[in-house]
Amino acid sequence: MANPLNNEQQIYRRIKEEKIEVDPTLWDVMYHYLGDYVSSINLLAADSIETNQPIPSEDAKKMLDYAMKASRIVTKLTRPQKIQDDDEANLIKIRDKKITLHRDIQELFDHYIPNDLNIITMCVGYHLEDSNLIPLNDVQNILSCTKNIIHFLDKLRIATGQQRVIHD
Amino acid sequence: MDESPIKVLIVDDEPGIVHGMSRFLIRRGFKVLAASDGKTALEIFEKERPQINLIDIYLGDLDGIELLQKIKEMDKNAECVMVTRITDQDTFDKAAKLGARHYVYKPFATEDWLPKVMEIADSIKKREQRLGQSVK
Numbered sequence: 001m002a003n004p005l006n007n008e009q010q011i012y013r014r015i016k017e018e019k020i021e022v023d024p025t026l027w028d029v030m031y032h033y034l035g036d037y038v039s040s041i042n043l044l045a046a047d048s049i050e051t052n053q054p055i056p057s058e059d060a061k062k063m064l065d066y067a068m069k070a071s072r073i074v075t076k077l078t079r080p081q082k083i084q085d086d087d088e089a090n091l092i093k094i095r096d097k098k099i100t101l102h103r104d105i106q107e108l109f110d111h112y113i114p115n116d117l118n119i120i121t122m123c124v125g126y127h128l129e130d131s132n133l134i135p136l137n138d139v140q141n142i143l144s145c146t147k148n149i150i151h152f153l154d155k156l157r158i159a160t161g162q163q164r165v166i167h168d
Numbered sequence: 169m170d171e172s173p174i175k176v177l178i179v180d181d182e183p184g185i186v187h188g189m190s191r192f193l194i195r196r197g198f199k200v201l202a203a204s205d206g207k208t209a210l211e212i213f214e215k216e217r218p219q220i221n222l223i224d225i226y227l228g229d230l231d232g233i234e235l236l237q238k239i240k241e242m243d244k245n246a247e248c249v250m251v252t253r254i255t256d257q258d259t260f261d262k263a264a265k266l267g268a269r270h271y272v273y274k275p276f277a278t279e280d281w282l283p284k285v286m287e288i289a290d291s292i293k294k295r296e297q298r299l300g301q302s303v304k
Contacts, residue, residue: 027253031253035276039184039188039274039276040184040185041184042275042276043184043185043187043188044184046192046277050195066184147277149275150275150276154273157273
């Protein structure tokens with residue numbers, strides 16, 4: 001997991017005090033794609049840990065695909081100029097309407113998400129090329145990376161007032 | 169788990185979520201059914217009457233809330249867990265009013281959803297035991 005930013009507490013304080021929000025279209029893309037891809041990687045890794053079996057190449061390929069797709073979405077969210085005309089409608093809307101992440105949120109995002117996704121990509125890619133099985137110690141690292149992302153997105157959701165009162 | 173396994177319907181358009189969740193549930197003795205859209209989910213529900221339904225709120229053809237409503241109309245005892253990314257308060261209120269049992273935020277870790285399913289399964293088994301005893 002990335003070390004906390006030096007100014008992280010100040011950033012979260014500013015988000016709260018200045019009521020910094022994230023545009024709903026950005027939220028939608030962010031949580032839709034990252035939600036699906038990160039959850040899918042987490043499920044594959046957690047399954048391997050629960051069954052005490054290394055990850056076979058078929059699952060490793062899926063993991064790599066999810067991690068790379070998630071990385072591409074993160075790039076497009078933080079660098080809208082990378083959005084292509086054949087991307088989905090919400091991404092094109094982000095580009096054309098120049099919807100951007102607030103600089104404080106972008107700083108957090110840049111610090112936390114790409115790092116963990118890169119670790120997953122490198123770890124899975126290395127084993128796919130080498131032995132085609134991901135050993136349990138590396139699966140544990142991958143699982144930790146997904147949990148870091150989940151934790152960060154949860155914290156961001158709460159900080160930006162997207163936390164809802166729910167009855168359970 | 170006894171002879172007739174509890175049926176769980178997973179409604180999600182991401183195959184990775186469906187396959188991943190299925191593995192954990194099958195290992196725990198559930199019978200898993202899956203649908204990638206609301207229409208198929210309704211057809212499966214009508215035929216199989218799953219006791220637990222994991223519903224992604226954002227489905228392509230049918231809103232997850234509409235699906236929840238239709239499921240509850242067919243069987244008020246059907247247990248529904250709404251799986252969601254960010255949504256508005258209105259959607260939460262509607263889901264709560266319709267009787268959604270739990271919410272799970274995406275992205276999720278196994279510990280965010282599996283204990284909720286197990287808790288529901290436990291309450292279903294207890295309910296069935298009570299019903300069985302009252303019949304005797």
